[in-house]
Amino acid sequence: MxxxxxxxxxxxxxxxxxxxxxxxxxxxxxxxxxxxxxxxxxxxxxxxxxxxxxxxxxxxxxxxxxxxxxxxxxxxxxxxxxxxxxxxxxxxxxxxxxxxxxxxxxxxxxASALRASAEATHRYLGGPGHWLLAMPAHHIAGIQVLIRSLVAGTAPTAVDTAGGFRPDAFADAARRMPTTDGPRYTALVPTQLARLLDDGDTPGDSGAGAGLRALCAFDAVLLGGAATPPALLRRARQAGVRVVTTYGMSETAGGCVYDGVPMEGVSVHIDDGHSGDGSGVISLSGPMLARGYRHLPDATAFTDSWFRTGDLGRRNGERLEVLGRADDIIVTGGVNVAPGPIERVLTEHAAVREACVLGVDDPEWGQAVAAAVVPADPDAPPPAEILRAAVREQAGSAAAPKRITFLRQLPLRGPGKPDRHALRQALGS
Structure with missing residues (x-):
């Protein structure tokens, strides 16, 4: 019954x-x-x-x-x-x-949620414009580029991704875009931005830098899909890229917090009743919110016009600071450690391009803090103890990674997120 x-x-x-x-x-x-x-x-x-x-x-x-x-x-x-x-x-x-x-x-x-997201983006950026599609369009970030074009009444241009994302193909697509009658926008994930910046730094190549030069000509570059290392963000802005960081997910029809500020009509709530440091699980509300999940009418993530994201965050002045997934918290020796602050310390080092931190099973500590690090020069990684010391000084001794593994690149899933499952299997072994 x-x-x-x-x-x-x-x-x-x-x-x-x-x-x-x-x-x-x-x-x-x-x-x-x-x-x-x-x-x-x-x-x-x-x-x-x-x-x-x-x-x-x-x-x-x-x-x-x-x-x-x-x-x-x-x-x-x-x-x-x-x-x-x-x-x-x-x-x-x-x-x-x-x-x-x-x-x-x-x-x-x-339909109204998708339109509300597109219209809010245009209001934030300064008006409708021409869009360049550089991401797979079956994910929300990519398909929203096409929806924004429909809402703006403009024809989108798409990058040739045969063989993967390439700076020269990005530059070629940018050249095919209209240069008049409105601003030009695109959306990237951090890995794509890093490739464009690296291409601009390649010496001895007459074609080097074309992708970065094209990127600098855009009126705005939305950056999301995964956490952006602060060093990468600084590097992009120093190069002249007009980066707008975005936070959101499929459940909010894409990004709904730009540069840490909720877009028009968006509300942010942080459940900070138990952390003691002002951090807690982020909930979002607004006209771009999904109506729920297919076949899951009782999903508790959607309650009273709010979506409980499962991400940890805190307010930094008027801005939202996202700390990472609540279920990514590492419990090591009885101490709760968030991966996000550790990743930021690691990527601040000049010799580190990317980092992903997670917990792996450990017989002594319960979980050990492990870090997968992509060096700026794969053939000359920084000393692991220097990285540990930097984390220990800035984030505390419990946060210092007990295991550091250097990789040439991080395994990715979806639109550009680190594949933590694959990394946990690799680092755990």
């Missing part, structure tokens, strides 16, 4: 009548091409934003195995359930989360 009640709660009236099932809109897969062909989905995006046709689940056209797993998990070609749609404000997109903890969740984004 309990199982039956739970099933009825989940399906609502959908299971009550065949007529209800016939009336419900269905979820349809939207295969998204890579690179320069990505704008081919614009007509489908325009229709779904206008409430015409099914809700769309973007999947990577060139990743059939991952696409099949996502479509099966989220019920493609099945009706949207009660609470997952609204005739007055139809669900336009269902964005699959990266699924780092298992089966991906489907984020239900209404």
């Amino acid at each position: 309990t199982r039956l009640v739970h099933r009825l709660r989940r399906t609502g009236t959908r299971g009550a009548t065949m007529e209800g099932m016939a009336d419900a809109r269905k979820l349809q897969a939207l295969p998204v091409p890579t690179g320069m062909r990505a704008p081919e989905i614009l007509p489908a995006l325009r229709r779904t934003l206008d409430g015409d046709g099914p809700a769309l689940l973007p999947v990577a056209a060139d990743e059939p195995t991952a696409a099949r797993r996502t479509t099966e998990a989220l019920g493609v070609d099945e009706p949207l359930e009660p609470g997952e749609d609204d005739p007055a404000d139809p669900t336009a997109l269902v964005i699959a989360t990266s699924g780092s903890t298992g089966t991906p969740k489907g984020v239900l984004l209404s």
